[in-house]
Amino acid sequence: MVENRPWLTAFSHLVVILGVVIVAFPIWMTFVAATHDQETMLHAPVPVMPGPYFFDNIKTVLTSGYNRPGSIPLWTTLFNSMVMALGVALGKIFISIISAFAIVYFRFPLRMTCFWAIFVTLMLPVEVRIVPTYGVVATLGMVDSYSGLIIPLIASATATFLFRQFFLSVPDELAEASRVDGASPLRFFWDILLPMSRTSIAAMFVIQFIYGWNQYLWPLLITTKPDFYTVVMTVSRQASVVDTVPAWNLLMAMALLAMLPPVAVVVIMQRQFVRGLVETEK
């Protein structure tokens, strides 16, 4: 602090706390809603303090899903989301890190072409090319499969860029020393570069896990069998059905479960996550 202005500091605290409260408010209400029974949730005003039905709601939702025909136990969707999120995160990290290694540490014809081709993917989020991408996936027979859920989403370049940025910052001398020591390029990659990339990999993991978990449009389109539904898409579908009165307690319980893993990952790995975000910028 440059000068001592206690009232300004107090005001600052106040504003931030207010911010935290507003940001947390929807989550709090969601949690509260998940702790009551259906009856309570049908009349305004809904309670703002928790009730006793939390574990009952969670159990119902996990095992038998939403209380209407055609709904699936949330266990399945949580499992699918986990497979998808892990698949996207790990898949992306794997192909990106080896691509970044190739682009940074080798000179080969077509190098710049490949680099720009990869860069271009940054510019078009999947929503823009959604219709034809679906067409391609359908042609390849990848509808209703994990590979269909995962592979089209690992095409983008954010991870490649982060790793490239990181590799460029590694001193040249390390690669030279390993050459003098007798290491082949792959040896260098495995023994030296990869361990040094640990924090970048962790940061990418957090971001890509969240990205994969929170996908909505893509799973919606390419899954037709409920066995393959993901949790985020299920929650959203149930909420947007307009006909009957929603069972808010169950719906909110589902929303909580849908939010839990990514939020947990962010909270646990917060430092790596922040690093990864801020460094992807460049």
Place this chain on the structure above:
Amino acid sequence: MAQIQLRGVQKTYDNKVQVIHGIDMQIADGEFIVIVGPSGCGKSTLLRMVAGLEKITGGEVAIGDRVVNQLEPKDRDIAMVFQNYALYPHMSVYANMAYGLKIRKLPKEEIDARVRKAAKMLELEKLLDRTPRQLSGGQRQRVAMGRALVREPSVFLFDEPLSNLDAKLRVQMRLEIKRLQRELAVTSVYVTHDQVEAMTLADRLIVMNAGSAEQIGTPMDVYERPASVFVAGFIGSPAMNFLAAKVGEDRQSVDLAGTGAQKVTLLLAKPTTATPGTPVALGVRPEHLLPLSDGPLEFDIDMAEPLGADTLLHGRFGAAGEPVTVREGGNVQVKAGEKRRFSVGTTRLHLFDSQTGKRIPDAA
């Protein structure tokens, strides 16, 4: 046998920019060679060509009996100490030193024996389990040397290894490196921009400037008989003084411009091959100017730098006000603008051609 031969070594980038213009040198087995020169002269490039980290675009490099131009660094039987140490940050000191041996698939006991031997020589035994982050600059430097030692190569290459250390540590490490090299008797090539390091470490020096070797010789050769103005000015600190002069009629003296209309003539120890009247740059080192109350050279002193054991006096000479520096022993007090007179021994004068900068040889 690990002699090194450089035959017409050249380096050109992209077929356009030539940065090394033909270097020739024979390095004997066990010799400590220092490549010295200012930033950008190409000394690191030359070293890296010997190492195999840069392609050799012209000429040949031979290590032992083999021409190594096409060989990868790992096949040349060399080890290198890098300026920034290049230690693998996530590995322990032990692992850093063992890495090259591990790749060559040496048996574990052999690796352990070599690492511990090197650690002992460099006083690293207590640090074997630490990671580079936990070490001081000097310790990291020693680990980098240890990594080179354990390979027991034919040639050691050093790329400005002491540049990142503070002054005191540099002096200490310099001695250690020299001692080690004496003990191990391995051919070594050492690059530095610091002429003190060059003088103290080298059996022989290459003084480089803009991609060419200006002089190759022992430290004393280079100090006492610099081959050009560049070498004369680069070796020795503070740098040699240069005064404009003309060769005298008898070819064994030079005439300086002097103060006013007076001419100052200095005698040379031997006759020179230059013709009378040739304009020359007369070189004389600051430490060779002796204070003498009736000496031939009168300088206007404007500043004194006390070093403790000596004093550096900075001033000007002659109508043209050429800058001069004198190193006098002890603590000398001067007033600004004071005039003092000096003489210089005849053997301490160097003549250089005013245009080419090259040393003008003595006759016979």
Place this chain on the structure above:
Amino acid sequence: MEKRVTFQERGLPYLLIAPQMAITLIFFFWPSGQAIWQSLLLEDAFGGNTKFVWFDNFTALFADSAYFASVRLTLVFSALVASLGLAVSLLLAVMADRVIRGASVYKAFLVWPYAVAPAVAGVLWGFLFNPSVGVVVWLLSGIGIDFNYVIDGNQALLLIVIASVWNQVSYNFLFFLAGLQSIPRSLIEAAAIDGAGPGKRFWDIIFPLLSPTGFFLLVVNIIYAFFGTFGVVSSLTQGGPAKATEILVWKVYNDGFRGQDLGSSSAQSVILMLAVILLTVVQFRFIERKVHY
């Protein structure tokens, strides 16, 4: 930005880059090419007759008032989301930066909304603003405001703006905070010695130094408003009521998948592609300059 040292291998780099190139070609270039191709066709809904119609789909769009309504809506929506999002997060970041001691704690509490899927964020806010049981609706009725986003188009727009901003606040906050913390303290101290109070210091020194970050975030937020908010719209309003929240990306999906008008949807995709490319190029060129700081 090149490495001085590279390895000399022939086949290895191709092998390493192959997986990413393969996936990029199959799942990015091929569909994008298809989108461009399809935008030039007129297809029968049942896949029967396909006619090559040059730019008819595009001209049809430009003549379509519904399309223009969607364009205008999207621009308004993006402007709101971007400006609100940036203003709120900037305020929070500045305040959090002042209270050095608490900053990391506050960071922890403000970071996690990023982890919530836009689709789920839509569900949460839909719950808060539900006409029958929403807490906020109840509070608003207490002060005499009747809020029903299912009927009122403007309120629906407001709601998706709120949900989107909420979702994006952490991202902006983190970047602003990082930007603020990278300003050397000595600059601020020098200004204080020169006599500038906190307000002046902010506007004259901090704000200009923060502008590269701000610009970057502006572009990111616009792209987010264009595309990332799909989930919000899908969960909350499905483009309604009466197309009041039919932003362009929703329209692409709606016309293509629900309306089965592939030609129009592809043409819209192509237009959006161009818009994004433009935005990204602008951003990249500007950031290039920033990096040479």
